[in-house]
Amino acid sequence: MVGVGEVCGWSCLVWEVDSRSVVNGKKKNISGDRAGGRLEDSGVTRRRRRGLLGWYRKHFRALPWRVEPGRGRAPGSRKQHPNPYHVLVSEAMLQQTQVATVIDYFKRFVDEFSTIQALADADEQGVLRAWQGLGYYRRARNLHAAARRIVEDHAGQIPDSVDALLSLPGVGRYTAGAITSIAYGQRVPVVDGNVARVLARWHGISEAVDTTPVIKKLWQLAGHHVPKSRPGDFNQAVMELGALVCRPGVPDCGACPVARDCHAHQTGQASALPVLTKKAAPKKVTHHTLAVRHGRRYLFVQRPEKGLWSKMWELPTAERLAGRPGGDQLCAWADRQLGLRIDSPRRVSGFTHQTTHRRIDFVIWTATAKSSMNTKGEWRALGRLNDLPLAKPQTRAIAAIQADEITD
DNA sequence: AAGACGGGGTA
DNA sequence: TACCCAGTCTT
Numbered sequence: 023m024v025g026v027g028e029v030c031g032w033s034c035l036v037w038e039v040d041s042r043s044v045v046n047g048k049k050k051n052i053s054g055d056r057a058g059g060r061l062e063d064s065g066v067t068r069r070r071r072r073g074l075l076g077w078y079r080k081h082f083r084a085l086p087w088r089v090e091p092g093r094g095r096a097p098g099s100r101k102q103h104p105n106p107y108h109v110l111v112s113e114a115m116l117q118q119t120q121v122a123t124v125i126d127y128f129k130r131f132v133d134e135f136s137t138i139q140a141l142a143d144a145d146e147q148g149v150l151r152a153w154q155g156l157g158y159y160r161r162a163r164n165l166h167a168a169a170r171r172i173v174e175d176h177a178g179q180i181p182d183s184v185d186a187l188l189s190l191p192g193v194g195r196y197t198a199g200a201i202t203s204i205a206y207g208q209r210v211p212v213v214d215g216n217v218a219r220v221l222a223r224w225h226g227i228s229e230a231v232d233t234t235p236v237i238k239k240l241w242q243l244a245g246h247h248v249p250k251s252r253p254g255d256f257n258q259a260v261m262e263l264g265a266l267v268c269r270p271g272v273p274d275c276g277a278c279p280v281a282r283d284c285h286a287h288q289t290g291q292a293s294a295l296p297v298l299t300k301k302a303a304p305k306k307v308t309h310h311t312l313a314v315r316h317g318r319r320y321l322f323v324q325r326p327e328k329g330l331w332s333k334m335w336e337l338p339t340a341e342r343l344a345g346r347p348g349g350d351q352l353c354a355w356a357d358r359q360l361g362l363r364i365d366s367p368r369r370v371s372g373f374t375h376q377t378t379h380r381r382i383d384f385v386i387w388t389a390t391a392k393s394s395m396n397t398k399g400e401w402r403a404l405g406r407l408n409d410l411p412l413a414k415p416q417t418r419a420i421a422a423i424q425a426d427e428i429t430d
Numbered sequence: 431a432a433g434a435c436g437g438g439g440t441a
Numbered sequence: 442t443a444c445c446c447a448g449t450c451t452t
Contacts, residue, residue: 113447114448116447117447117449118435118436119437119447120446122438122439123437123446124447155436157435157438158435158448158449159435160450164449164450191450192449194449194450196447196448197447197449214447215445215446215448269440270440270444270446271440272441298445330434330435330436331436376437377435378436378437414436
């Protein structure tokens, strides 16, 4: 940890000085040179911790991977920390995904894969299937690979050091901090979107928080805020505050336990912070999904190792047909890409699917195969897809085909 | 440093 | 629409 001196006797003025030094983009010593200054000695810091933990004890959400805060500290009681495996799974699911979305996925996942060993023993398709609908499917494959590594290299114990955790696929600085602090009670900070927002407001950070020097500063700040006692509760409390009170847009400062020690609130800037850099608009594209029927079954293929929806299954989909192709183009495409002769494709429906980087118009076609000869892919009845992981637009396409079958 | 990677909640 | 979510990895 880089030494941060100039945070002793914290004041907003100190940050204003620091932040100016950050903004020219140079990695100068933004923390100042005075060694040994400890934020924990600051009255403001102690007050923030106290206010935050008191608030958290009252307002925390009961979540399936969480232990009641502060519990188990009395002599003779157990279970001070949650199951490290549960923390690993939940943190993987929570990456860029809201708590409310994760809850049911988490329950089903640990029900099906109840231990790290069980997860390691599973096959990747099964793990992807359990992840279906959650998005960012690379997370599922990384988690599965991590489980195998943990069983192989760590005797099935989730590592308790940041370095060992960072070497696992899909575990970055945030997740390593979450596991070490929450599951193992170590004084390690976390910075996620919530923490960044809270810190930007507490300290009146007016530079964009998604640039390298400011991110570095946020980790330093978080490292000085996290207490030795109950670091996991503290980290979760900051994130919970960010999710419930110190929300994006207009925060509920009237409900905030630390508003008196928040620079943004005191100066009326809370709703203006944090500042984020603008992201590129999604690209507009069209995908043509072709439901090729042979008897009662349809052809499904698996997507490649990399890229969008990697290793998920789908009805064959043409992603770069120019213009507004007709049935002839679809026939040619099926011949070329699938080695399949089909009869007169018919357009049955369409919908739009939005991801972070693409706005995809899906056009759904159906056609009959002249034979089921095909080296790759599987022929499946639509009622027997339970073992195939399918991304969202594919489930919509399949629903459209089923509806079309009925009205046929 | 900038993009890719999903899907849903919220205003 | 646009933003943002208990981020990580690749280019």
